[in-house]
Amino acid sequence: MKIGVFICHCGSNIAGTVDVAKVAEEVGKLPDVAYSTDTMYACSEPGQEGIIQAIKDHNLDGVVVASCTPRMHEPTFRRTVERAGLNRYMFEMANIREHVSWIGKDKESNTQKAVDLASIAVAKLTQDRPLIAKKFGVNKRVMVIGGGVAGIQAALDCADGGLEVVLVEKTATIGGKMAKLDKTFPTVDCSSCILGPKMVDVAQHPNITLYANAEVDSVKGYVGNFEVAVKKKATYVDWTACTGCGLCTEKCPSKKATDYFNEKIATTTAISIAFPQAIPKKASIDPEYCIKITKDKCGVCEKLCPTKAIRYDMQDETVIEPVGAIIAATGYDLFDYTRYGEYGGGRYPDVITSLQYERILSASGPMAGHIKRPSDGKEPKNVVFVQCVGSRDKSVDRPYCSGFCCMYTAKQAIQTKDHLPDSQTYVFYMDIRAPGKMYDEFTRRAMEEYGARYIRGRVAMIYPKGDKYIVRGADTLAGTQVEVEADLVVLAVGAEAAKGASNLAEKLRISYDKYGFYMESHVKLRPVETNTAGVFLAGSCQGPKDIPSSVAQGSAAASKVLGLFSKDELESDPQVASVDIKRCVGCGKCIETCPFGAIEETDFRGEPKANVIETVCQGCGVCTSTCPQGAIQLQHFTDNQILAEVNALCQQPLVTSFE
Amino acid sequence: MAAKYLKKENLVSWLQTLAKERLTLVPRREGDAVVFRPFAPGQDIPLDQQATTPPKAAVFPQCEPLLAFKYAKDPENPGKVGVQVKEKLGDTPSVVVGCRPCDARGFLTFDRVYDSDRASDLNYLTRRRNTLFATLACDEPASTCFCNWVGSGPADAEGSDILMVPVEGGFVLEPVTEAGEKLMEQAPLEDAGDKAALAEAVKENAAKALGEAPDLSQAREKLLSLFDNMDFWEGVSAKCISCGACTYLCPTCYCFNITDEQSGAEGVRLRTWDNCMSYLFTMEASGHNPRPTKAHRLKNRVGHKFSYYPDIHDGHIACCGCGRCIKSCPSSVDIRQIVLQAIAASAASE
């Protein structure tokens, strides 16, 4: 084999502490190295030209560049060797900058280490084989999981871009958390006024199929060709017949059903429509409270329904949706505020969550927009907001900042004053985090125009006193203890990963952090991609986000899908596992351990054998280290390639030397 | 030189003398096995029974470098690489003391292959010519012994340089070759006297204890006639586990494999034992394997020893009857039984 080696100076970055000429000379002594030189900047235009020229002049079969990390410039140099007519995988890189010149000053040691690293690369290259990407067709349909504002935006953008979209929503209506909000910061404009039209667009868009009250059951396949099983949960109402007239909800005698939409501050009827602007505007029955279903009595709704849509015997149904890409937009859930026992949330009726307060503030909420205490219906005078309940607190394993609580608390303080001009609001806070456009100005308005009293410090405890509550905390700026008498306490509960998020992640084969938020492919540069090709992220499932960020991510994810689908065929990474059918004994251990379901059993002349679905394989190599007979090999990281590297560093001497 | 007597207590001093001039290989206990190792002063020399491994490696090592090579670059043109090659021959003068007649006789099977008009294996011959055998005659056969079946016996001196017959208190040494005679000259010997008669009695008793050997003259043809009878071979090979214990312990199995191994610019071409019980033995580059099952392979082992080899080597059976393949087989496959069954089976089918 004829290998060319290029040792990069990287200006003085490498050459400052590594004798690059010496490295080139030493590596040049290896039997397979036909050309070895040092070069000022290998990645520069003249540097790359030099590589191309050397490949042609010396008829090279492969190239080693010893320079910076391959995580940076490997793609660059692969393109370079390809331009010179070599296969792009006949290239290896040695990292002599981040791993050598930048971490040690001893030139002699560094030089020797650089020689070793370049020699490993040469040893590996001698085992490299040309690899060629395969092409496969794409199903240009996309599934969006989650019908909150991020999912709605992603679905609409994809649909407007001409894609068929399947939108799956867990609850009976889309709209998500935003639909529950009364107003939005920093404009204090009406939440449903801006979200409502988008929801209607979803309902009316010819390219969008909406499954509400449905969940993803399983995901098979791979980018371009997923098969998603969607479980449509029974609503006991035939939605093709239901017109959403609401007659049934008016007459339903069971009125104690849990009102999830109103955050449980009220109850609702067993058959209900979540809220007037719900999409789809269809009734559904809570079987736990339905008298007909639980006791086989009543049946009022069935008698009343003008379109005969009631189906008490309805069953869950599963549909299979073939799609080419998936956008996860599953949002967040609220921190369980009852975990702070000292705040009395859940025990004291007038200690409520911020989202419950939104429902109180909302004109379409159970109190029709009048602020009243849940306990006695009186208008509160002193309203205390407690921030960071379940945020930035290691003791409850929520060390992260939920990001938007500072802003909505300010908004709620402003709204409180608007609704009750005589009221006084207090806000216990740790720091004000208001880094968005017009955000800081907004919080200042809350303090300066609306007289909200901001107290920097944590609340230690809340306890009832008469029909009021004492909120005791520290004022760390004044260095004193403070006690505030409150009529109503609103806890700014933080965001946490949606319930079942990790479960869905496992189905989607994407990773999630220790809190259950989904991991993006690169923190900065690939924020809506995941490590599973064809699966994208939008909104708070990746981490807490406010509305503008969620919408932006929804659009970003949609643009990624549109970009992906702009090609009729995709190219798969050829660094995937490959089975030597002669060696495979068909034991299936690789199938068992593959994290991606990328290996299937096939029949070869009556014998079971493993078969890699190249487009699903992500190239981790777990199969290769599982297979005892080495029958399945991860291309470009085969046993022989890694052994060559190990042997280059420490090979046992041969029994017989030449001398 | 006539037969001489070597007192047991003088054996060590003889070995010490031998070891000064030659690599002197003697049986030594290692764990549960008895193997041939260079004589070390003070070691115990277990001569009461056949060694676990034969002294095959003395002439035909398990792994032997045939040549070493080295890539040399043209300093003017690093793209031009030359190869230098050096042949490696093992020419250390050696002697094996305390092997059995079957062990020494095993090399005769090798000689017909590696030292013939058609082929001459220099690596083999160099070692062969530099290695002498002081063989210990057997006084009592083991249950696995059958040297008399293959035309030999417990005191067969063919292939040995000295025959040592164990008698009360020591050994009666009979020179077989001139080289053997020279080795004997270095030993503190006494006249054999009446020990010579004792030695003859030992030989006779041992031969008697082996009993009558069955007539194997039919084996050659009959094994051939069974060549396509895979039912027969599947039956007799059912318990075989296809390992190489039988071949690697066999004093007559001479097959090898050649591989090149490289480390940096240097490399070596190795000859290593190979065995026909292995699937890989006949694996062809195309992926085709003419002996795909253990039945095919065991057929080859038995057929080769008792039919194909004798066919081209004047009727000499490629088996010395040492019985190690039976004794050390994890499944107790008994080659004697297979040969007898073959004779009987084809007789029945005729």
Add this chain to the structure above:
Amino acid sequence: MSAAPGNELRIIGFLCNWCSYGGADTAGVGRMTQPTDLRIIRVPCSGRIDPLFVLKALVNGADGVLVSGCHPRDCHYAEGNFYARRRLEVLKRFLQVLGIDERRFEYTWVSASEGQRWQEVVQKFTERIHELGPAPKITPDQMAMAETMAAQPR
């Protein structure tokens, strides 16, 4: 390959591409000085590391072997490091009967952002290997010695 200069020992690192190799890069970008003994072999995932690579290196004379992957739950391939953890733990304990000092092998988790942690790991492991000194080699000399010992009457 020529021997390492000075008193360097032969330490081999197997690092996953996505986390630990990135962590080592981060340490480099941050100019975090480290001992120079370590030679890194890049693999896609710690799950790719067959424990036999580690043994191969140790049997062939490496003085120390360090494996580093993504933190559990943080694997680029979701599960690779979970498999690696089990296999490498079994391997480490296996060394206890192989006559290879188990301290010569270690496995750990370093993320791409943990440059400083990587520096500490390299420092700590290299120091440990230097405390242990060069690994005893199975050289022909030693073989001869073993042979003489075995020849002694027991």
Add this chain to the structure above:
Amino acid sequence: MELLDQLKEKIKERLPELDVVIGWEQGFDPLHATPLFMRTEEDVDRLVFSPLCVHNLASHLTGLKGKKVGIVVKGCDSRSVVELLQEKLLVREDVTVFGLPCTGVVSLKKIKHALGGLDKVASAEFNGNELKVSAAGAARVLPLNEIAADKCGRCQYHNALLSDVFVGAPVEAAAEDNYADVEAFQAKSPQEQAAYWRDAMQRCLRCYACRNACPMCVCRDHCVAQSREPHWMTQQDTVQEKWFFQMIHALHLAGRCTECGECERACPVGIPLLLLKRKINKEIKELFDYQAGTKIDATPPLLSFKVEEENINERGW
């Protein structure tokens, strides 16, 4: 005798529906049994069962794929069958298991030590807890507990764990295994251990009897020990190479080895190979509370994981 007759009867009953039944028969001398492949009733009449039936016949199962096979198993052997089934290397319907209760088998190595050799055995007879042997003209009586295989002294599964036909009365006893042998070896210094393996591996012939006798070594013809793709080992006969093969063998058996000891029994030069596997089994037990070959539906520990491992302490690294 009664047990053997019952067994023969049961095998004969099932024989018409089976291609072959694997058992044992008398071998070339009174101390050696040998595997018997029964296809006819006459074959069945040659069947024997005694403490000399040391072979784990499960090693033959994967080689008979596609055939309807009956197999006679002792408790320990049955674990291999279970493990093979668990790994889907056998089809359950194709295997008929004749399970036996077993009070232990002999170690021929121990008998060899007691007699000073096995070459000249004229007769051998079991009488209660004793073996009467006459060899080289002398008669000896050996108590069974002195010549029993080591594995029998720590046997937890005297009765076949899996059987389609169980013959005889189950043995009540079950010993504990505290891995004292492994502990004792571990107590040696690394230098002593290395020297021990160096000496032992020196006489290895690379015959691969250890591998081929192993019921779980299902790669056999495709073992990495002899392949160039992948090229894990050279053919040099150095201690390193031979020793490295044993590491491969042990690690490929991690979480799979049923400790039948066939590797060690098959070794023609007596290398104590089971120790390596027992060491790994000890750790697998401690780490994952798992014993190979005891449950068909168990998940092998190295082909699975837990997000939080209870017993892996990463020592602060």
